[in-house]
Amino acid sequence: MPLPVCYLNGAYLPLAEARVSPLDRAFLFGDAVYEVLPVYAGRPFRLREHFDRLARSLAAVRIPQPMPHAGWNEVCLELIRRNGGGDQYLYVQVTRGAEFGRSHAWPEGLAPTVFAYANALEPAPAGLLEHGVAAITAAETRWARRDIKSTSLLANVLLKKLSADAGAYETIMLEDGWLTEGSSTTVHVIAGGRILTPPNGTHILPGTTRGVVELLAERLGIALESSPVSAATLRSAEEIWLAFATRGLLPVTRLDGSPVGAGSPGPLFRRMHAAFGAYVQELAGTPSL
Ligand SMILES: Cc1ncc(COP(=O)(O)O)c(C=O)c1O
Known part of the structure; x- marks a missing residue:
């Protein structure tokens, strides 16, 4: 099955070409938060509630919000469109970013890594x-x-x-x-x-x-x-x-x-x-x- 188009740090690109650093703290520490939301007939379901929860997760782990709800909505709709609409699910992840040092206590000013993709939601058997x-x-x-x-x-x-x-x-x-x-x-x-x-x-x-x-x-x-x-x-x-x-x-x-x-x-x-x-x-x- 071909991999979908994804979103990574502001760009849309084939998921097969997406790359993040091995120094990303998500890879080293699991230092990241995420959401998974369903899409029915091209419409994200409970988008506000998912991004409210993402905002709460980000605040709780002290990662800055990469964008407001309207920005997330745009990213989601664009991913859905680029991946053919219909029933899908969206995965969204924000990591604390990459840093050489592997400090448990992270340095200030890291740029969060923002990653999202859409994939087909197969009907339940x-x-x-x-x-x-x-x-x-x-x-x-x-x-x-x-x-x-x-x-x-x-x-x-x-x-x-x-x-x-x-x-x-x-x-x-x-x-x-x-x-x-x-x-x-x-x-x-x-x-x-x-x-x-x-x-x-x-x-x-x-x-x-x-x-x-x-x-x-x-x-x-x-x-x-x-x-x-x-x-x-x-x-x-x-x-x-x-x-x-x-x-x-x-x-x-x-x-x-x-x-x-x-x-x-x-x-x-x-x-x-x-x-x-x-x-x-x-x-x-x-x-x-
Ligand atoms: C541990 C845990 N509890 C509950 C849920 C259900 O949450 P939601 O209804 O937002 O998918 C999830 C979803 O992934 C989960 O991982």
């Missing part, structure tokens, strides 16, 4: 929605600032590999008996007909997709509670959903080898998933910012 996915649980092993969307993802990578090795789709983390999130997803648990999801804080990434679930739960009249979820509640859930930008919502139908609820996607999932699709349609053709 039908089986994923029809049958749901399997997940396993594992002990939380990440750092204490999981609200920052950092490219330092070694713990997430190792955690995700555990599920892949087990033939499952996602690893759901538990910390001291409480649910945090999936290795790359926000977890929602249905109990007593209500949607439960852990509150945002430093212990999880504030997902953009959970915001859509919140909005649609209100529209659908389904109660949603953002409060700590115990391991016991997770294990006795009627339904479990994964929320993340590139797939929207997926039902978990097996957890650690046992069926979740009836072992098939539940009625609330079906309602929420349909409402999600309708919401994407509703936004079609409206400005992305």
Whole structure:
């Protein structure tokens, strides 16, 4: 498959020709933050929310904002256009920049490296929605600032590999008996007909997709509670959903080898998933910012 056109430090060029220095602190330290956002029919979805979160990640790690939201919007729209429109996903990364010295305490005045690309978003295999996915649980092993969307993802990578090795789709983390999130997803648990999801804080990434679930739960009249979820509640859930930008919502139908609820996607999932699709349609053709 040919590589797409990317954006690097102000220029659009074939990704195959893009080069960054091995002295870039993203390469040496994982000293960078990022975003991944979906594009439906050529329109970036939740662009404002993604770049609000990027701005918060940048501020938290003290990397200057390379451009305002309007600039990001332009870069995204140009990448989408140059890569043929349709359904895509956008990856955006800002690193602290390159420096010879490898100083943990970085020198002031570095020029951030700004990189972005768009790629086709393949439709989810039908089986994923029809049958749901399997997940396993594992002990939380990440750092204490999981609200920052950092490219330092070694713990997430190792955690995700555990599920892949087990033939499952996602690893759901538990910390001291409480649910945090999936290795790359926000977890929602249905109990007593209500949607439960852990509150945002430093212990999880504030997902953009959970915001859509919140909005649609209100529209659908389904109660949603953002409060700590115990391991016991997770294990006795009627339904479990994964929320993340590139797939929207997926039902978990097996957890650690046992069926979740009836072992098939539940009625609330079906309602929420349909409402999600309708919401994407509703936004079609409206400005992305
Ligand atoms: C650790 C983690 N939690 C949650 C999410 C979901 O966030 P979003 O809905 O913005 O994709 C992600 C997405 O990549 C993630 O990496």
